[in-house]
Structure formats: structure tokens, C-alpha cells
Amino acid sequence: MTAQTFTKTTEISAVSPPRSRRTLGNRVDGQRRLWNGVAVIAIVVLVFPIYWMINTALSENENLFTRTPRFFPFPISLDSFAGILVDDGFWSALGMSAGVTSVVVIVAVLFGFFAAIAVSRFRFRGGGFIILLVLIVQMIPTEALFISQFRMLDGWSLLNSVGGLSILYVGAIVPFTVWLLRGFIHGIPPELEEAAMVDGCSRFGAFIRVTLPLLGPGIVTASVFSFLQAWNEYTLALVVMTKPGNATLPLWLQTFSSDLSATDWAGIMAGATLISVPVVILFLIVQGRLGAGMMAGAVKG
Template sequence: MTSARRRRTRRRSVLNALAVLAALVWVFPVYWMVNTAFVPTSELFGLTPKFVPFPGTFKHFSGVLQDDKFWSALRMSAAVTSVVVVLAVLFGFMAAVAASRFRFKGRGALVMLVIVVQMLPAEALFISQFRMLDDWNLLSTVTGLSLLCLGGNVPFTMWLLRGFIDNIPAELEEAAMVDGCSRVGAFFRVTLPLLGPGLITSSVFAFLHTWNEYNLALIVMTKTDHATLPLWLRSFSSETSATDWGGVMAGSALIAIPVIALFMSVHSRMSSGLVAGAVKG
């Protein structure tokens, strides 16, 4: 083995070790959340931490699953997330097509405006958003929260999908048009199938942003029986009693299951989509 190859092997080993260490740092909070969910309440505040919850208990999970407010919050979060993901991808896709394929006056300004909108702090809009929804009688409704979440997701989705569309040569559509396709038909038959990774990536980002949304839900959902899952977690803490950390961790673990399942089902397409979308745009 030459000295150059030994250096490369040594360097790769060091990088692999650093990657494993970084992965452990990222995974540890998830492990600790699940571990705490199985630890009995009497042992949660012990001075010696339990890294393996043996024998463990399912009391925290059973308490969460028997709570009617959990299922109500789950339905609310599922409804809002479904509406936002579908509409954000639809509207963002149409805006991305317009910004990428059509030449019109102010196209550059439109793209710059989308980027500027993403820089605005969400907290600066809370008062105006609350008053707007109050005037429209949309407080504590799926429609009201979905509308605000759409406002935060559509610009990012448009910007992300524009990079994917720019990365697909327009000559492919022109060749299809030469063969007899219309402009719309060429796009849907040639370009759209190539945008699968981009659509999946943007859908995952919209799902994560909406599923974990707390601040907007706190402003909009003023009724306790219309809470989403992040708001429901507050029920384990009150001013008159100690925080039920076992319940918090069990609830958080259950809330994370859809996110983990989604990533496991689309992670390969999402990885290729992130790389493809970063090439041009």
C-alpha cells in the first residue's frame, strides 16, 4: 500500500468516525425521549439516570392513548396538514412553472420578492393575522390555520420547485411539441414525470412545517377543544401541578411516528431530490 493510499484511508477513517459521532449526537435526544417514556414516574427524578428502562412501564403511553383530547388533536393536525400539503404543492408548483418557463416583465422581481418574504419574522405578522382571521370568523378552524400555514409554505415550495424545473432542459418539451404535443401536453408528459423527487421533497418540507407548527396554532386555535398536537402537549404542564414528563415524552414519541414513517418511505427519493434541486436555480 502506497503512502498516498494510506493517507486517504486514514483520512476516510477519521471522517467516518466524526460522522458516527455527529449521528450519535443527533440520535441521542430521540433515544432519551423514548427512554423517558418507558421510565416509571417514581424514577424520573432520580439522581442516577436510567439509560435502559428495565423493566419499564407502558403507563404513560396508555394514558396518552386513553385521552380523548389526544385523538381530537390528532384529527385536527391531520386535517390541517393534509390541506396545507396538497394546496402548498399545487400552488407552489404552478407559481414555479410560471417563474421558470415563462418570460414576463417582473419575473426576476417576483423571485426576489419570494426570497424577501421568507426573511420576514413570523412574529411580526401575528397581530395582523389574528385580526384578519377574527374578522373572517376563522379563529379555531381548520380553514383559518391552514390559510396561515399556506402563506408560509407556498413561497418556499415555489422557490424549491423552481430549481427543479430550471434543471430540466426546456428542449425536452420543445422536442415533444415538434412530435405533435401541445405546450401543456409536453409539460405534463415529459417534464412532470421528472419532477417526482422535487414534488416529494417539497411535500415533506410542507408536512414537517405544518405538523410541528406551534406558534401559529397558539395564535389561531383559541379554543382548547380545537388544539393541534403541539398545543395538546401543553396539557401535561400546568401552574398548579408538576409537569408530567413521562406523558410529555410518550406523547412526543407518538407524534413523531408519522414523521419517521414518512421519512422511511420517501428518504431515497428525497435525497436525490435535494441533490437535483441544488444543481441549478
Template sequence: MARTASRPTTIMANSIGIVAILASTFPVYWMINSSFLARNEIRSPTPTWMPFGGSLDNYRTVFSTDQFVSSLKISLAVTGLTIVVALLFAFLAAVAVSRFRFRGRMSFVVTLLVIQMIPAEGLFISQYKMLETAELLNTVVGLTLVYVAGVLPFTIWTLRGFVAGIPFELEEAAMVDGCTRTQAFFRITLPLLAPGLVATGVFGFIQAWNEFTLALVVMTREDRRTLPLWLSTFTDVNRGTDWGGIMAGSTLIAVPVIVFFLIVQGRMVKGVTAGAVKG
């Protein structure tokens, strides 16, 4: 019989958990709170903890130009393409590495680890020259290519663990019942991979949505900015930093991420439950 934790230990563990949650959520609260405050209130040495009497002026500033909408469209296009392409290639690569034995298999896995150790800044010049030669600078396709190249190694490595964790005997049992190998994979293995696909998709979405440095190198025109690049326009040498605009813009940028996560969270739970029943 398992021993139950003592009451002081439980209280201490719960207290640590509450403190950790508050510490992680406070920056988000402060961002949203500041988005409703005027510039003098944000810069005041006395913090304003609640935005009573606040206004929507910062949000009006964000929507006063069409640049936010155009940047939103570019970010959505690049992020969506990155997720689809990265998951497709990572899925095929993960299945090949986990289910088949071929020459160079381990070398491929080691190469994935080595690639993740290379600093992204060390590749900027070569990536820029390649895209410039292919005339893909300031294009959604060009930025998507470099994003996929950055996301793919980690995505393959993550999906490889999910595929390897599904027993091959499940497919063999399905083939005994009359399924072909392809049918067994798509009917048995693929539904069980739903949590892995969702988890890697969330990672790719967040990385592509919030990425700044690669977008700064590839998207050099002002009318081809992604949302993180557009957010930097609130900093001016003469006028200083418009912290209210930055906080309002950051809040709006975070909304699609939250919505996406809420959608896929339900699908993740559904996939785990379906996998448990079918197993």
C-alpha cells in the first residue's frame, strides 16, 4: 500500500506550485494590464496594478494603420505552411528511422542532433545568399523554407520517439486480420500518433509565430514584415519607445497562439483517449 504524503509536505508542495504558477503568469498579466494604461502611467515609478480608468487608445494605435493586418496575414501564411511542411517531412522521416533498418540510419539520427547544436546566427549569411540567388527574399515561400529548416530536426527527433513507442506488434496483428501493411499503419499506428503530431505542431507553431531574427534577415521590405518585426516599429529614436503600443500589440499577437493551443488541446486529449481504447 502506497504511503500518503504528510499534510505539511502537501501544503508545501501546493504552495510551491502556486508560487510557480503566479511567477509564470504575472508577466502575461502585466502585459495585458499595461496595454490599457497611458504612457505616463506606464512610465510612472508607482506601478498601476489594475487598469481602472484605462482606455483602448493603445489598441486604436495598433489598428490605426493597415500594417498590422498585412503583417498578420504574412505571419499566418508562413506559420501555417511551416507546420504543414515540417510535419509532413518529419512524419515520413520519423517512420523511416523507427520502422526500417537501412544503411546510414544512425548517422542520420546523429546528424539531427549535431544540426540542433549549430547556432542559427551562424547560418544567416549563407541562407540570405541562397534566398537572394533564388529570388525568394521578401516572400512567404522563402521565409517558410528557412523556418522549416530550423524546425525540422527537432520535429523529426520528437516524432521518432512517439513512433518508436508504438509497438509494431499492433500492426502485425492488424495484418493477421487481413489488413495490408499500409492499411495497418493508417488505421492503427497513425491514430496513436495524434498526440505526437499535435505536440510537435504546437512547437512548430510557437517557434514560427514568434521568430524574429530570421524574419529580420529575410523580410527586408517594410511592407513584408511579420508580426514580431511589425512590433519593433513602436520603438523610435526620436519619440522613444511606445510601451503602450508594444503591450497592446503583444497581447494581440498572443491571442492566435492561445486560440490554437485551446483547439489542439482538445484534439490531443481526444487522441490520447482513442489511442488508449484501441490499444
């Protein structure tokens, strides 16, 4: 072998990657394609019910009972949405749900916020028991409390009222809100408040100026959780709101039917679509802070 041939062979070996490296790269690419395919399938599975809900809402009733499913709503019909918007029951249920949800979000977040501060920043006898009690309360099935909750509200004359249903929702949501915000507060070092107090701030001023802004993502996350629980809850409302005129949106959606006493699937799906609109708008508004809050809550506390 001449020196020139040996030099060219050496250069080719130096430039060409080893076979094991190419094999490893192909394996990594194959795994990436596999996981990408799994992700696409998961997204399709999650999005398809929403798509089918909108598809059904935009379809005519006679097209819903054909043997061959229609994946595209042609011709598009808005009759179901028009029928809901002129229904007084929808607006009454919307007002009831909006009132209950507003009260629950404000009260649950405030109570959970102050309780989380107490168990996170102060040392007192029984603090550990309170945290344990919060966990135990979350383990109790909601259905096991229906009878006692109904009798309690009946004794207070709070059945079929915004206040009565809000009390039950707040009691169910506050334990998780305390646990959630406790994780965020634990992730903020107390030394930051102490440094602000050294600079002349009072304890309350240090908390307002230093700690509270850092708790923004946690408060947003707790508010969204409270909103979703109160807006979509069905079983407690079914027990407490016994009068048709005092139904929340999930209860009103259950009773939505056509004049022939048959299930109006297009109307139900149109109502479900309208109920979902405030949730979508809320997520679009707070998606940035909500993502940061969920990531922070996953690693703190």
C-alpha cells in the first residue's frame, strides 16, 4: 500500500462516522418518530370528542340518525344555537351558574390563600394536624355527604339558592386550594421578606411587595381550578337545586329536549358548546400564568 493510498484511507475513516454511531442515531430517530406518533394519536383522541360535539351542534337533527356517520356538518345549521339563545331557561341557568361560580372563586381562593399562609409561614401547635386534616377531607367521597348537606341547607332555608350551593362548593374546593397554594408559598424563601423588613418594610408591607407578586401564578392556578369545579359541577347541584327554575347550566342541559319528548342531540351539543365558551376564553386569558403555575406547583412544596 502506497503512502498516498494509506493517507486517503485514514482521511475517509476520520470523516465517516463509526457504524455504531450511525446505528445509535437511527435508533434515536426511530424512537422520536414513535413518540411523535403516540403524541399525535393522543391529541386526536383528546380533541375528537370536542370536534364531534361541535359537528353535532352544527348538524340538522335528521342527519344525526343516519347509519353512516357524517364527519362534516354539511349543510351547516345554526337552528340549535338559535333555539337555545331564545330559551329563557338557558339565561336563567347562566345567571345562576355565573353567580355561584363568582362567589366560589372569590371565597375559596381567599380562604385557601390565608389558610395556606398560616400553615406555611407560622409555627403553632396543631399545624401538622391541620395539614393531615386537609388531606383526609379530600379523601371523603362527595356522595357520602349528600344527605347531611341537604339536611343542613334545608335547616338553614338555603336550598335552591346561590348562597347554599356556594357554601357546599367552597367546602369542597378549599382543602385542595390550601394544599395547592401551600406548595407555592413553601417555594418562596422567607429570607426575601426578612430582607425587605431590614430595608424598612413592615411585615405586612414586605409580604405585599415581595411575596404576593411571586404568588401570582399560584393564585391564578387556584382560581382556574375553583372556576372549573364550580362551573361544571353536577351532582351537588342536582341534590340541592330541586326547583327547575333554579337550575345551573349542567342541570339545565340535562333537561333539554324537543317537543316530542325525544332527546334533541343537536340542541344538547349546542348547549354544551356554549357552556364551554367561557372556559375557553378563561384559558386563553390566563394560559401564560397558568402554565407557569402548574410547572412551579409540580416542583415546590
